[in-house]
Amino acid sequence: MKWWNKNPTFHLADVYYGKSFKNFGFSIGANAYIDSGFRKGENEHRYRFNGSIFFKPTKNKKFKAGIGYNAQYQDIGVFVLWKNDSSGYEPMDNTISRQKAVRVSVDPYVKFIDKYNNKHSLKTRYYLVTTGNSENIYDASFAEMYFADYQFQRKINEKTNFTAGFTNITNQIKSPIFSNHISQNTAVYSQFETSIKKLDISAGMRLEYYKLDTLESDSRFRITDSLSIPVYPVFRAGLHYEINPASHLRASIGQGVRFPSVGERYVSTSVGGLIIFRNPELKPEKGWAAEIGFKQIVKIGKNWKGYFDVAGFLNEYSNMTEFTFGVYKPDTMGTLQIGNPDALNYLYRWVGFQARNAERARITGIELSFNSQGKIGDVELTSLIGYTYMNPISLNKDSLYRLTFSDTTTDMLKYRFRHLAKVDIQATYKKFSAGFSTRYNSYMRNVDAVFENGVLGTELLIGLKKYRSIYNSGSLVFDARMSYDIKKEIKLNFIVNNLFNAEYVSRPGDIQAPRNFVLQLQVAF
Numbered sequence: 001m002k003w004w005n006k007n008p009t010f011h012l013a014d015v016y017y018g019k020s021f022k023n024f025g026f027s028i029g030a031n032a033y034i035d036s037g038f039r040k041g042e043n044e045h046r047y048r049f050n051g052s053i054f055f056k057p058t059k060n061k062k063f064k065a066g067i068g069y070n071a072q073y074q075d076i077g078v079f080v081l082w083k084n085d086s087s088g089y090e091p092m093d094n095t096i097s098r099q100k101a102v103r104v105s106v107d108p109y110v111k112f113i114d115k116y117n118n119k120h121s122l123k124t125r126y127y128l129v130t131t132g133n134s135e136n137i138y139d140a141s142f143a144e145m146y147f148a149d150y151q152f153q154r155k156i157n158e159k160t161n162f163t164a165g166f167t168n169i170t171n172q173i174k175s176p177i178f179s180n181h182i183s184q185n186t187a188v189y190s191q192f193e194t195s196i197k198k199l200d201i202s203a204g205m206r207l208e209y210y211k212l213d214t215l216e217s218d219s220r221f222r223i224t225d226s227l228s229i230p231v232y233p234v235f236r237a238g239l240h241y242e243i244n245p246a247s248h249l250r251a252s253i254g255q256g257v258r259f260p261s262v263g264e265r266y267v268s269t270s271v272g273g274l275i276i277f278r279n280p281e282l283k284p285e286k287g288w289a290a291e292i293g294f295k296q297i298v299k300i301g302k303n304w305k306g307y308f309d310v311a312g313f314l315n316e317y318s319n320m321t322e323f324t325f326g327v328y329k330p331d332t333m334g335t336l337q338i339g340n341p342d343a344l345n346y347l348y349r350w351v352g353f354q355a356r357n358a359e360r361a362r363i364t365g366i367e368l369s370f371n372s373q374g375k376i377g378d379v380e381l382t383s384l385i386g387y388t389y390m391n392p393i394s395l396n397k398d399s400l401y402r403l404t405f406s407d408t409t410t411d412m413l414k415y416r417f418r419h420l421a422k423v424d425i426q427a428t429y430k431k432f433s434a435g436f437s438t439r440y441n442s443y444m445r446n447v448d449a450v451f452e453n454g455v456l457g458t459e460l461l462i463g464l465k466k467y468r469s470i471y472n473s474g475s476l477v478f479d480a481r482m483s484y485d486i487k488k489e490i491k492l493n494f495i496v497n498n499l500f501n502a503e504y505v506s507r508p509g510d511i512q513a514p515r516n517f518v519l520q521l522q523v524a525f
Contacts, residue, residue: 001086001087001088001089001090001511002089003040003087003089003090004040008035008036008037008038009035009036010033010034010035010036011032011033011034011035012031012032012033012034013030013031013032014029014030014031015029015030015031016028016029017029022058023055023056023057023058024053024054024055024056025053025054026051026052026053026054027051027052028050028051029048029049029050029051030047030048030049030050031046031047031048031049031050032046032047032048033045033046033047034046037077038089038513038514038516039079039089039090039091040089040090040091040096041077041079041091041096042076042077042078042079042096043076043077044074044075044076044077045074045075045076046072046073046074046075046076047072047073047074048070048071048072048073049070049071049072050068050069050070050071051068051069052066052067052068052069053066053067054066054067060112062112062113062114063110063111063112063113064110064111064112065108065109065110065111066108066109067106067107067108067109068105068106068107068109069105069106069107070103070104070105071102071103071104071105072102072103072104073100073101073102073137074099074100074101074102074103075098075099075100076098076099076101077096077097077098077099078096078097078098078099079091079095079096080092080095080096080509081095081460081461081509082461082462082509082510082511083462084462084463085462085463085464085466085467086463088509088511089511092462097133097134098133098134099131099132099133099134099140100132100133100134100135100136100137101129101130101131101132101137102128102129102130102137103127103128103129103130104126104127104128105125105126105127105128106125106126107123107124107125108124109121109122109123109124110122117155118152118153118154119151119152119153119154120150120151120152120153121149121150121151121153122148122149122150122151123147123148123149123151124147124148124149125145125146125147125148126144126145126146126147127144127145127147128142128143128144128145129141129143129144130142130143131175139176140175140176140177141173141174141175141177141178142173142174142175143171143172143173143174143175144171144172144173145169145170145171146168146169146170146171147167147168147169148167148168149165149166149167149168150165150166150167151163151164151165152164152165159194159195159196160192160193160194160195161192161193161194162190162191162192162193163190163191163192163193163204164188164189164190164191165188165189165190166186166187166188166189167185167186167187167188167189168184168185168186168187169184169185169186170182170183170184170185171183171185171262173262177266177267177268177269178262178263178266178267178268179266181212181213181262181266182212182213183210183211183212183213183259183262184209184210184211185208185209185210185259186208186209186210187206187207187208187209188206188207189204189205189206189207190204190205191203191204192204198241198242198243199239199240199241200239200240200241201237201238201239202237202238202239203235203236203237203238204235204236204237205233205234205235205236206233206234206235207231207232207233207234208231208232208233208234208257209230209231209232210232210259210284212259212260212262212265215280217230218259218260218283218284219231219232219257219259219284220232221233232257232284234254234255234256234257235254235255236252236253236254236255237252237253237254238250238251238252238253239251239252245297246296246297246298247294247295247296247297248294248295248296249292249293249294249295250291250292250293250294250295251290251291251292251293252290252291253288253289253290253291254288254289254290255286255287255288256286256287256288256289257284257285257286257287258284258285258286258321259284260282260283260284260321260355264279264282264321264355265278265279265280265282265355266278266280267355270352275351275352275353276323276352276353276354277328277352277353277354278354279354279355279356282321282355282356282357283319283357284319285317285318285319285320285321285357286317286318286319287315287316287317287318287320288315288316289313289314289315289316290313290314291311291312291313291314292311292312293309293310293311293312294309294310294311295307295308295309296308296309298372300374301374303374303375303376304372304373304374304375305372305373305374306370306371306372306373306374306383307370307371307372308368308369308370309367309368309369309370310366310367310368310369311366311367312364312365312366312367313363313364313365313366313367314362314363314364315362315363315364316360316361316362316363317360317361317362317363318359318360319357319359320357320358320359320360320361321355321356321357321358322355322356322358322414323353323354323355323356324353324354324355324356324358324401324404324448325351325352325353325404325448325449325450326351326352326353326354326404327350327351328350328351328352328354351455358394358396358401359394359395359396359398359401360394360395360396361392361393361394361395361396361413362392362393362395363390363391363392363393363413363416364390364391365388365389365390365391366388366389367386367387367388367389368386368387368388369384369385369386369387370383370385370386371383371384371385378429378430379427379428379429380427380428380429381425381426381427381428382425382426382428383423383424383425383426384422384423384424384425385422385423385424386421386422386423387419387420387421387422388419388420388421389418389419390416390417390418390419390420391412391418392412392413392416392418393411393412393413394411394412394413395411403449404448404449404450405446405448405449406446406447406448406449406451406452406453407445407446408449410445410446412445412446413446414446414447414448415444415446415447415507416444416446417441417442417443417444417474418442418445419440419441419442419474420439420440420441420442421439421440421441422437422438422439422440423437423438423439424436424437425437431484431485431486432482432483432484433482433483434480434481434482434483435480435481435482436478436479436480436481436499437478437479437480438476438477438478438479439476439477440474440475440476440477441474441475442474443472443473443474444507447468447507447508448508451464451508451509452464452465452468453465461508461509464508464509468508471503471504471505475502475504475505476502477498477502477504478498478499478500478502479495479496479497479498479499480495480496480499481493481494481495481496482494489523489524489525490521490522490523490524491521491522491523492519492520492521492522493518493519493520493521493522494517494518494519494520495517495518495520496515496516496517496518497513497515497516497517497518498512498513498514498515498516499515500515501514501515
């Protein structure tokens with residue numbers, strides 16, 4: 001897959017300075033990143049400028065105001081699909097594109113405590129994002145977000161707190177791809193927390209209102225067939241019980257709702273002949289999640305301590321959104337008459353992907369972790385170990401939907417892993433430290449069938465079915481690092497990512513980076 005004559009390189013420079021005075025302070029930072037790209041055409045340049053200013057009146061210690069800011073310019077090559085399974089670092093014809101863009105955010109805020117010791121906080125943000133082409137920073141979209149959140153906190157007694165607030169988000173986008181849209185997302189929320197001996201209890205609710213353009217409110221909650229309200233209620237609750245100072249039990253349950261993005265509803269474009277269709281009828285995702293967990297703190301001898309955590313979880317979704325392959329011009333199927341020489345041309349125009357509600361889904365699983373820190377002689381050791389088992393299944397029994405599965409013998413959701421594991425261990429001796437980390441994910445059993453089987457004898461991702469038959473045991477990736485403290489203020493790091501040069505993908509047609517080396521110098525003053 002090597003397409004280069006000279007090894008690709010990337011360079012990063014990051015500078016930060018901050019200072020506080022008696023009643024005000026500031027920070028300022030700059031960042032530059034230049035990457036020639038391990039995938040052909042995916043080179044990028046990013047430049048960022050950021051900082052903050054805050055003010056505390058000398059006569060009022062309970063008041064603070066400030067503003068944060070961030071501005072970034074980028075010029076990147078966007079890689080979508082590989083050329084084929086043996087040239088995975090080269091793009092399919094007409095799928096690479098250059099995008100210039102800017103991102104700007106300004107974040108004013110105010111915090112104060114009143115004479116009754118209530119806490120008040122107002123956070124606001126203006127956020128601008130453009131998507132351009134190789135010539136201009138604005139071509140595909142120009143999006144703005146106006147955000148404001150007011151929060152009130154009241155300490156009723158030593159063990160009881162009450163929190164309430166109001167949030168408003170206005171988004172507007174101008175785009176020749178999405179067309180022009182404006183959305184309004186408003187919410188009020190409250191939460192109550194208290195302790196009864198060793199038991200901590202929290203409970204809260206949120207009322208969500210969301211409306212896009214002139215469409216009916218997506219947040220409408222139907223109580224009966226004839227009765228509804230324009231806001232969607234969301235509830236949550238949590239418990240924590242201290243069995244003893246080293247043993248803790250917890251449980252939580254909460255609801256959620258996610259409203260469709262403008263892109264999911266209105267994107268209409270093509271990449272390398274692959275068409276994405278709009279779906280204005282897309283519905284919000286809704287669901288709930290529950291977890292029960294146990295944490296045990298352990299101590300081995302005088303120099304070693306850590307904690308073990310185990311948790312079981314259940315997530316259930318309705319109207320889960322997936323980009324689904326299909327034919328999306330059924331009203332014109334009459335054109336496809338036998339013997340029509342243009343039948344295939346018509347079909348290719350109608351076949352592609354569309355964001356659709358895949359009905360119900362359920363994800364259950366268990367998470368295990370063990371983190372520890374201790375010393376063996378003069379060597380300090382730190383370890384982070386984690387494992388997650390998941391069973392993500394589709395509850396949609398529709399036969400046409402099941403035909404989109406590459407493996408129709410399973411209920412497993414597409415693009416999910418069943419097993420995830422990670423290990424990170426570091427040893428420090430005086431000025432030297434060394435560590436390694438590893439991460440594993442199991443085989444992605446189910447993907448869209450069209451990526452493996454193609455359309456009418458034509459492969460969309462050339463060689464993918466063969467590739468998946470070879471790389472069918474998951475991926476195991478190792479990283480390593482070393483550092484040396486030259487002085488108290490100067491540190492030299494050497495990092496090797498993907499130490500054994502594993503070949504692995506995060507999704508079909510997206511082979512990740514080969515082994516790469518990083519030399520980093522950190523200076524504090």
